Amino acid sequence: MIQIDRFGRTPIYEQIIDQIQRLIITGVLKAGDQLPSVRTLSQELSINPNTLQKAYSELERSGVCISVPGNGRFVTESAVAVIGESMEEQIEEMKRIGKELCVAGIPIERVLKAIQSAYGKESKV
Amino acid sequence: MIQIDRFGRTPIYEQIIDQIQRLIITGVLKAGDQLPSVRTLSQELSINPNTLQKAYSELERSGVCISVPGNGRFVTESAVAVIGESMEEQIEEMKRIGKELCVAGIPIERVLKAIQSAYGKESKV
DNA sequence: ATGAGTGTACTATAACAGATAGTACACTAA
DNA sequence: TTAGTGTACTATCTGTTATAGTACACTCAT
Numbered sequence: 138m139i140q141i142d143r144f145g146r147t148p149i150y151e152q153i154i155d156q157i158q159r160l161i162i163t164g165v166l167k168a169g170d171q172l173p174s175v176r177t178l179s180q181e182l183s184i185n186p187n188t189l190q191k192a193y194s195e196l197e198r199s200g201v202c203i204s205v206p207g208n209g210r211f212v213t214e215s216a217v218a219v220i221g222e223s224m225e226e227q228i229e230e231m232k233r234i235g236k237e238l239c240v241a242g243i244p245i246e247r248v249l250k251a252i253q254s255a256y257g258k259e260s261k262v
Numbered sequence: 263m264i265q266i267d268r269f270g271r272t273p274i275y276e277q278i279i280d281q282i283q284r285l286i287i288t289g290v291l292k293a294g295d296q297l298p299s300v301r302t303l304s305q306e307l308s309i310n311p312n313t314l315q316k317a318y319s320e321l322e323r324s325g326v327c328i329s330v331p332g333n334g335r336f337v338t339e340s341a342v343a344v345i346g347e348s349m350e351e352q353i354e355e356m357k358r359i360g361k362e363l364c365v366a367g368i369p370i371e372r373v374l375k376a377i378q379s380a381y382g383k384e385s386k387v
Numbered sequence: 388a389t390g391a392g393t394g395t396a397c398t399a400t401a402a403c404a405g406a407t408a409g410t411a412c413a414c415t416a417a
Numbered sequence: 418t419t420a421g422t423g424t425a426c427t428a429t430c431t432g433t434t435a436t437a438g439t440a441c442a443c444t445c446a447t
Contacts, residue, residue: 148405162366174422185407190424206423207414224366227359228376234352235380241287241349245381249374251353255360256370273434299393310436315395331394332443 141182149184153192158201158220161212168217172202172210199223266307274309278317283326283345286337293342297327297335324348 139156141149160166172178175193179186193210196202200219204210213219238248253259264281266274285291297303300318304311318335321327325344329335338344363373378384 150405159362159365175424176421187408188406191405193423204423205415207421208416209422221366221368224363224368227363228368228373231356231359231363231373232376232380234356235377237284238349238352238356239381240284241346243346243349243353245377245383248353248356248377248381251357252360252370252373252377255357256364256373258370275434300395301392312437313435316434318394329394330444332392332445334393334444 139178139182141184149188150192150195153182153189154195157192157196158223161201161216162220166212168212168214170212172212174209264303264307266309274313275317275320278314279320282317282321283348286326286341287345291337293337293339295337297337299334 138160139153141152143149145152157166157172166172172193173181175186175189179189182189193202193204197204197210200213201216202210203213235248239245263285264278266277268274270277282291282297291297297318298306300311300314304314307314318327318329322329322335325338326341327335328338360373364370
């Protein structure tokens with residue numbers, strides 16, 4: 138369900154945040170669903186409970202999930218919307234890279250094709 | 263010529279690498295040009311000489327510049343090509359973000375427009 | 388030959404982030 | 418009561434980043 142890359146440069150807690158958000162926007166996890174507990178998931182992933190707690194806290198801070206002490210942690214109704222908003226930042230990041238590629242002389246057609254392939258529109262025309 | 267953001271998350275030496283590469287692909291620095299010495303530039307930027315040395319070493323490792331002990335450090339003939347190759351990685355990063363935006367349900371038109379605006383093609387049609 | 392200006396190497400230190408380890412406490416539901 | 422939740426806290430370890438200071442070798446102009 139969740140894969141951890143221990144050798145990459147991205148911190149474990151960030152990887153978890155990204156992957157849980159992905160599970161939500163892909164519909165694997167839906168509003169009201171319970172997230173795995175800190176203890177069980179940390180054991181399953183062989184990571185420290187505190188590391189997972191850090192990821193969960195951040196998800197809760199941004200409004201993706203809500204914790205019910207003594208009960209569990211659940212995906213909020215607004216989770217999909219919240220994550221969607223964070224996608225705006227991704228678009229900004231795209232613009233930033235786009236400007237770099239522009240000054241580097243990379244033709245815009247190459248970039249557009251890359252985007253289209255990511256969207257599964259190969260456009261082999 | 264070079265601006266340092268001491269409060270951002272990107273390390274100083276990476277900022278220097280990025281900005282020198284930018285100076286080269288924009289033509290401000292050309293093949294054969296001498297880079298500022300470790301001592302002078304580190305004083306100018308108020309950073310440690312070792313930090314700058316780290317940035318320069320990395321630029322040299324990737325083939326952007328070459329050092330001549332006792333003489334100076336110069337932009338190589340292949341610098342532009344080398345930097346251009348590293349742009350391929352940027353395109354891969356774009357694909358990665360593109361896939362995320364795709365599963366998040368962001369319409370491809372929004373992404374394409376973002377790219378075009380980065381390229382200065384506003385396409386106000 | 389000398390001196391100024393290069394690059395390079397090395398050790399040491401401090402600060403910070405990331406991750407781990409272990410413990411403790413409060414809450415809820417069966 | 419018990420098991421399973423979330424939460425809080427301290428302590429430690431590690432790697433990266435950045436700084437500080439020193440030392441040495443090289444090149445060039447004088």
